Amino acid sequence: MLTLADVAEILDVTVPTARSLVRSGEIFGFQVGGRGMWRVESKELDAYVEREKAAAVARREALSRD
Structure with a gap:
């Protein structure tokens, strides 16, 4: 799991x-959590990079x- 800072x-x-x-x-x-901290799975970040x-x-x- 990654934090937004990690991402x-x-x-x-x-x-x-x-x-x-x-x-x-x-x-x-x-x-x-109670403070609603965002988390991103590594595989989701990898998928985003591949799409980009x-x-x-x-x-x-x-x-x-052209």
Whole structure:
């Protein structure tokens, strides 16, 4: 399990950006405990990174066809 701080560090973004990615559903996460701390499974973060990589490849291929 990863905290938002962990996610932010791995992606090299700010904690508010990581929180936004989770709240928007781009990265699946869930809240635990009385204070509602967000947690993200490593496999969910890996899936997000793979989706972003695939999107980047698709954009690059689309640009090269133009």
